Every structure is written in C-alpha cells, then in structure tokens.
Amino acid sequence: MPASLQKLAVDGAEMAAYFSVPEGDGPFPAVVVIHHAPGVDQFVREYADRLAGEGYAAAAPDLFHRITDEMVEQTGRSKRDQLSDPDIIADVNAAVDFLRCHARVDGERLGITGFCMGGRVVWLAAATNPYFKAAVPHYGGNIFVPWGAGEVAPFQLSDGINCPMLFHFGEVDANPSPDDMRRLDDELTRLGKPHRFYAYPGADHAFMNRYMPQRYHRTSAEMAWARTREFLAEHLLPVPVG
Numbered sequence: 030m031p032a033s034l035q036k037l038a039v040d041g042a043e044m045a046a047y048f049s050v051p052e053g054d055g056p057f058p059a060v061v062v063i064h065h066a067p068g069v070d071q072f073v074r075e076y077a078d079r080l081a082g083e084g085y086a087a088a089a090p091d092l093f094h095r096i097t098d099e100m101v102e103q104t105g106r107s108k109r110d111q112l113s114d115p116d117i118i119a120d121v122n123a124a125v126d127f128l129r130c131h132a133r134v135d136g137e138r139l140g141i142t143g144f145c146m147g148g149r150v151v152w153l154a155a156a157t158n159p160y161f162k163a164a165v166p167h168y169g170g171n172i173f174v175p176w177g178a179g180e181v182a183p184f185q186l187s188d189g190i191n192c193p194m195l196f197h198f199g200e201v202d203a204n205p206s207p208d209d210m211r212r213l214d215d216e217l218t219r220l221g222k223p224h225r226f227y228a229y230p231g232a233d234h235a236f237m238n239r240y241m242p243q244r245y246h247r248t249s250a251e252m253a254w255a256r257t258r259e260f261l262a263e264h265l266l267p268v269p270v271g
Contacts, residue, residue: 032078037090039123040116046090046124047074049081055133058265059086061124063143063150065235066109068093072238073144083258084266086134090124092117092150109146113177114153121154129160138162138265140192142257143169145235148196149183155194156186163264164194165257168234170204172213187216194224195260197253199232199246227256 148169
C-alpha cells in the first residue's frame with residue numbers, strides 16, 4: 030500500500046497529512062482519520078494503513094500544525110488544549126477537499142473516524158461537513174464543551190449530522206462516561222439520526238491503542254475493528270452487481 034506525507038493548504042498555511050491508498054487506480058472510497066492527543070503517531074498511521082488494506086484511501090491530517098513546541102513551552106498548555114473548533118473545522122474541510130479532488134478517490138464516498146480527541150472531532154465534523162456518508166468516533170470525550178474560539182459545543186450542533194454514526198465506548202471510561210453515552214444516544218434518537226453505540230466491558234479510554242499497554246484491551250479492540258469494517262463497507266463500498 031503506497032503511503033506518503035502530503036501538504037494540504039488551509040488558511041494560507043500548509044498542513045501535513047499522512048495519506049495511505051490501496052494499490053490500483055481506483056477510484057476508492059476514502060476515510061479521514063483524526064488523531065488522538067499524541068498526534069499522527071505510529072498508531073494513527075497504522076490505522077490508516079489498515080483502512081487502505083480494506084480498500085479505502087485514508088488521510089490523517091495533523092490538526093496541531095498551527096501549534097509549535099515553543100507555544101507549548103510558553104503557555105504551559107498541551108497542543109490539544111490549544112486547539113480551536115473553527116480551526117479544526119477548517120482543517121477537516123481541507124482534508125475533505127483534498128480527497129474529493131484526488132484522482133484515485135471517489136469523492137462521493139467519504140467517511141471519517143477518530144480516537145479520543147479525534148472522536149470528538151468526528152462528531153463536530155459530521156455536524157458541519159455535508160460530504161460524510163459514515164462517521165465512527167472512538168471514545169470521544171468533551172463533546173459537550175466548545176474548544177478555543179468555538180461558540181457552541183459539538184453536542185449543540187448534533188442536528189447537522191446527516192450520516193449514520195457508529196460510536197465505540199469503553200465501559201469503564203470516565204470521559205466519555207456511561208452517562209455521557211446515554212445523553213449522546215438520547216440526543217441522536219430524539220433527532221432521528223441513525224446510529225449504533227457499543228460499550229465494551231472492561232475497556233477504558235484508548236482501548237484501541239496497542240502502544241499503550243496499560244489501556245489496550247485486545248478483545249474490545251478487535252471487536253470494534255470488526256464492527257467498523259462492517260459499518261464502513263455497508264455505507265461506503267459499492268453494491269456488488271449481479
């Protein structure tokens with residue numbers, strides 16, 4: 030599977046994005062992969078490669094591209110804590126534009142997935158970008174609060190979600206907690222938004238990440254991956270003819 034580091038234009042600057050694409054000419058369905066607090070690390074790149082192995086072009090944009098190490102040192106705030114929702118939306122939109130214009134991508138079959146803070150971004154992006162046909166957050170917390178210059182929380186934008194959602198929760202996670210899961214579930218149900226929520230027994234936050242052995246929960250991770258594969262295939266892969 031060919032993989033490369035792309036430079037995407039956003040707000041007059043460049044944003045790096047890890048891009049993994051299946052062998053062949055395509056056009057392939059595509060998935061935007063939103064990183065967790067450590068950034069576009071080995072875990073995120075491997076997940077993009079796994080998606081490429083399933084027949085999807087996968088782009089993982091670096092949402093931290095505006096935030097330097099010097100800014101972290103001067104403010105004492107992590108890169109994640111310096112993100113702003115308007116910037117996040119612009120960055121996701123740039124990734125979508127990149128995929129929709131790529132010769133090997135079918136721009137009408139786009140999905141989005143993410144982990145931890147990336148799960149929150151999935152909710153925000155699904156509510157603000159009309160091109161997604163499937164959304165898969167993994168243990169996305171802080172959906173009820175705005176970030177940075179954002180005026181409203183992703184939760185308040187839920188009516189804008191117009192694609193099916195598959196949400197993976199750790200049953201013993203504190204953020205999002207079981208109460209958060211029920212509140213999110215109730216809201217999507219109230220709005221008539223198609224969704225499937227799964228809580229994995231014994232799983233905590235970051236249960237997908239094998240590079241965090243204190244959190245990794247293999248049984249839950251494998252089950253979540255199998256469900257994600259099925260869900261993306263249902264909504265993004267072409268229907269066989271004959």
